[in-house]
Amino acid sequence: MIYEKKCNFAANLVIMNEPEIKKADVSTELELPMYDAIAAGFPITSDYPADRLDFNRDFIKHPESTFYVRVKGDSMKEAGIFDGDLCLVDKAEEMEHGNIVAAYVNGGFTVKYLDTSTKDQGFIRLVPANKDFKPFIIDSSDEFTVWGKVIFTIRDWRNSYCLPL
Structure with a gap:
């Protein structure tokens, strides 16, 4: 699924050979107990x-289009996504600004x-969540x-x- 289908962005988008991605296997159950609440303040x-x-x-609503990817780097740290984290990505979800x-x-x-x-100006941006990184400007010349x-x-x-002392 490419962005053009989701947001009507008229760029010269290229679908590359997609690397092999293992589909989510939801055939087995992994039920764990879920407690009602845990306090981050006074204990309950x-x-x-x-x-x-x-x-x-x-967590997996569309098994055929869901995959995990491991994050390398810290460009999204202010969004709470850190180096080594796993992102669960769903290709079937509607993508919005x-x-x-x-x-x-x-x-x-x-x-x-x-x-x-900025899509009306002929480009969009991919924006990091770390002030040390600059956004990617995407226009019709980009793959x-x-x-x-x-x-x-x-x-x-x-x-x-651990907690710094």
């Missing part, structure tokens, strides 16, 4: 599961905010494909740093 009591959460059922998307630009892949506010909308991120906290 919640000692029994309120529900069951199945990752396949609750301001969404975080996985995109192919001129030979490389990136995760950025989609800025369509550009939106691969999908980032719908969830996952972070492995097992190797994260």
